[in-house]
Amino acid sequence: MAQHDSSYKLLFSHQRMVRDLLTGFVKEAWVGELDLDSLEKASGSYVTDELRDRESDVIWRVRWGDTWLYVYLLIEFQSRVDHGMPVRIMSYLGLLYQDLIRQKAFTPNGKLPPVLPVVLYNGERPWNAALDIHAMVETVSGGLERYSPQLRYLLLDEKAIVNDPNWSSEGRNLVAALFNLEHYRGIDEALEVLGRVVEWLYAEDQSDLRRAFTAWLKRVWAPCQAPEEERQSFERLDELQEVYDMLQERTSQWPQRWRQEGLQEGRQEGRQEGRQEALHETALNLIRTTRLDDAAIARATGLPIDEIASLRGEA
Numbered sequence: 001m002a003q004h005d006s007s008y009k010l011l012f013s014h015q016r017m018v019r020d021l022l023t024g025f026v027k028e029a030w031v032g033e034l035d036l037d038s039l040e041k042a043s044g045s046y047v048t049d050e051l052r053d054r055e056s057d058v059i060w061r062v063r064w065g066d067t068w069l070y071v072y073l074l075i076e077f078q079s080r081v082d083h084g085m086p087v088r089i090m091s092y093l094g095l096l097y098q099d100l101i102r103q104k105a106f107t108p109n110g111k112l113p114p115v116l117p118v119v120l121y122n123g124e125r126p127w128n129a130a131l132d133i134h135a136m137v138e139t140v141s142g143g144l145e146r147y148s149p150q151l152r153y154l155l156l157d158e159k160a161i162v163n164d165p166n167w168s169s170e171g172r173n174l175v176a177a178l179f180n181l182e183h184y185r186g187i188d189e190a191l192e193v194l195g196r197v198v199e200w201l202y203a204e205d206q207s208d209l210r211r212a213f214t215a216w217l218k219r220v221w222a223p224c225q226a227p228e229e230e231r232q233s234f235e236r237l238d239e240l241q242e243v244y245d246m247l248q249e250r251t252s253q254w255p256q257r258w259r260q261e262g263l264q265e266g267r268q269e270g271r272q273e274g275r276q277e278a279l280h281e282t283a284l285n286l287i288r289t290t291r292l293d294d295a296a297i298a299r300a301t302g303l304p305i306d307e308i309a310s311l312r313g314e315a
Helices: 002-011 013-027 029-033 087-100 157-162 174-182 189-203 209-223 226-237 240-269 272-289 294-301 305-314
Strands: 033-041 057-064 067-076 115-121 154-155
Touching: 002 209, 013 033, 013 057, 013 067, 013 174, 029 033, 087 115, 087 174, 154 157, 157 174, 174 189, 174 209, 189 209, 189 240, 209 226, 209 272, 226 240, 272 294, 272 305, 294 305
Parallel strands: 067 115, 115 154
Antiparallel strands: 033 057, 057 067
């Protein structure tokens, strides 16, 4: 997951991505009061050595009236939900506040600035960890409850967002497009979304962000989707348009190649059961590494759709 984390860190090191995240996914009135043109990455002097070691996290700040609001973006890409996340968030924010105190970065009222902690999660399993440290602490009474900590973070569970029946990716929001690409239901849908991203980023002066998207597509997205023989070809490309053109040209052939890879493994075994087992392995690999739905994987492997559904339960 390190490659995925670093690629996302690169994407969210651009102001446009953080702006789209705030305006598209923080559904609260105060967002309208932010001076989004003032968004800037927190300088190294505001970040402790401990926080700098958190390679997958990004810290921004934005003007909110006469003070700064800090946005702590924690990128969490792992197969299992981290039930200790509230404690981690509390620890990281404590480190950040310690550094702000050392820098005397107080509000005009002499207080610490507000921080919005955001956890960005793209795992397949629904996030079911507590969203507030208070929920992790044993309930007490008799006055002791006054000392129980409270700290909530904003969870953005990509798959849950994309699968929400009320979800709409309409609008010029790059973060919404990124979530769709991570959890697409078919290659045609992914190409449509990517086509919009290409159009937006070439229409604007976003050359650095184009390079970040290109790096993510080459090193993370395409290697997880493409048949093995295709993966190296993307590394030679330097432009987002080139990656998009190659995907348009090649993706229609991928389902057949996935199936051929599975059959080839089976032929090497030399038995019918070997071929069937290889197809199952191919299907499992597609379930684990792509966002294809059961119908698309069934077409790619030639396996019945009910078998795919059963295999998904094993993945």
